[in-house]
Amino acid sequence: MPSGTLRLGQGEFGPGAYAVMAVLNRTPDSFYDRGATFAFDAALAAADRAVVAGADIIDVGGVKAGHGEHVSTEEEIRRTVPFVAELRARHPGVVLSVDTWRAEVGRACAEAGADLINDTWAGADPDLARVAAEYDVGLVCSHSGGLAPRTDPHRVAYADVVDAVLRGVVGLAERAVSLGVHPDRVLVDPTHDFGKNTYHSLELTRRLDVLVRTGWPVLVAVSNKDFIGETLDLPVGERLPGTLAALALSAWQGARVFRVHDAAAARRALDTVGELAAP
Incomplete structure (x- = not known):
């Protein structure tokens, strides 16, 4: 079923193209x-x-992924929707993504101009895929x-x-x-570290x-994650070299989209992989 070319908003990413997705957390506790x-x-x-640094996609999140203060649907919308609308006007050619598991938030952001819904919680809200279909956006x-x-x-065990992830993500895609x-x-x-320990990631x-x-x-989202920190015994602020190594290995194996905190460093690393891989 996949066509080979990924199309999101005005962006088209064919085989061999590496898209940088810049993380933008509208949260007080990232x-x-x-x-x-x-x-x-x-x-x-x-x-x-991030756009100047070469980001192709901006991924806007309104809720911290891990434990923290409860954020209501209304508050998540308040944090994300006006911002997505402003970004749409400010950067009309950039792909805009919203990181949410809630269908109501996904719908509001799609109406504001988002091109992609980044559901990192594996269809916890089954209506989120229906929102993507309704608004003809990515998922x-x-x-x-x-x-x-x-x-x-x-x-977790x-x-x-790899087999568990394969069956899970392909099932959701279908x-x-x-x-x-x-x-x-x-x-x-594959969602490194979500429902997984360092060995799994x-x-x-x-x-x-x-x-x-x-x-x-x-898509790979490995930037500064705990599995890199635990592997190298490094705190969050010192994980960039490990992040870039994981990005390069992922790109070499054929990953297409890379969710990162440092768009400039990721762009340079991925461009280097592209040059090395060129015939």
Whole structure:
């Protein structure tokens, strides 16, 4: 079913093209920036810098992924929708993504101009795929090991984590298409660290080619994550070299979209991989 070319908004990414997705957290408690882009103007400035640095996609989130203060649907909409609308006017050619598991938020952001719904919680709200179909926007199909949104993994186990992820994301991708999401707007994400320990995330990185061979464009979101920190015994602020190594390995195996905190460094690393891979 995948067409080979990923089409999101005005963006088209064919085989061999690497799309940089810049993280923009409109949250006061992000694990990485601790609220540096929570304020509207600070977030706009960060988005502008990411575009200049070579980001193809801006991924806007209004709720911290892990444990933290409860954020209502109304508050998540307040944090994301006006910002998406402003970005749409400010950067008409850039692909805009919203990181949410809630159908109501996805709908409001699609109406404001979002091109992609980044569902990192594996269809926890089954209506989210229907929203993507209704508004003809893209959808990221992820794997969270059955955990509810904002739940951290605890003693998780898989007979084969790659097989479990493969079955999960392909099943969600096929469901999305059956509901009317266009096949060239669907991505799959192994979702490192969500419902997984460090061993699982490392194994997924080593064997990412298994997902690539499904034909669905693969998104990787490894930037500064705990599995990199635990592997290298480094705090969040010192994980960039490990992040770039994981990005390069993922790109070499055929991943297509890369969700990152440092768009400039990722763009340089991915461009280098592209030159090395060129015949």
